[in-house]
């Protein structure tokens with residue numbers, strides 16, 4: 685059963701409180717101008733205070749340069765950086781060294797062959813996040829509410845630390861857990877009533893569904 689659950693794309697006190705009250709281990713803030721979940725570093729810095737000692741605050745960036753990362757790290761003091769663009773292993777290593785923070789590299793998957801992208805990042809990134817490839821025409825590298833074939837994850841080494849992401853919701857998370865048994869889960873649009881608008885009821889329902897799946901597996 686998942687050790688970690690990340691609620692991503694938070695912008696309000698209410699949504700953050702719902703994530704924390706329900707037991708999120710990670711809370712994510714998106715720094716990508718085209719996203720409906722985009723947040724200013726200073727606002728994320730204020731929000732993330734409530735997460736201290738409860739959940740790790742994750743700054744999600746897309747091919748960000750040092751100047752933007754400096755601004756984010758200074759304003760919000762994240763616990764982790766999620767690199768959700770086409771950052772190379774060398775760039776991941778550079779970011780890790782520059783900020784001394786754990787890094788989660790996001791990779792987008794559709795089929796088994798896409799897992800070849802994992803090897804070059806092993807020993808470089810601290811964690812992986814496996815998301816679906818964006819649909820054609822999407823301007824967003826993540827947060828598209830699209831899932832992939834979770835069966836491809838069963839061929840991964842058991843020690844690989846990753847979050848399963850992409851198109852999860854309360855209705856399908858039980859199946860995702862039964863198939864892939866991932867160490868972590870990440871969700872964004874599946875707990876929204878509209879793009880970028882988190883819904884506290886959907887957040888609670890997602891955690892309930894995870895708990896229900898946990899009971900089924902334990903029985």
Ligand SMILES: O=C(O)c1ccccc1NCC(=O)[C@H](O)[C@H](O)COP(=O)(O)O
Nearest residue numbers: 692719826827828829850851871872873
């Ligand atoms: O969510 C976004 O808008 C976003 C924009 C740019 C880069 C990454 C983004 N999201 C990253 C995440 O970690 C999402 O939670 C992940 O892609 C899953 O999203 P969803 O399919 O909506 O659950």
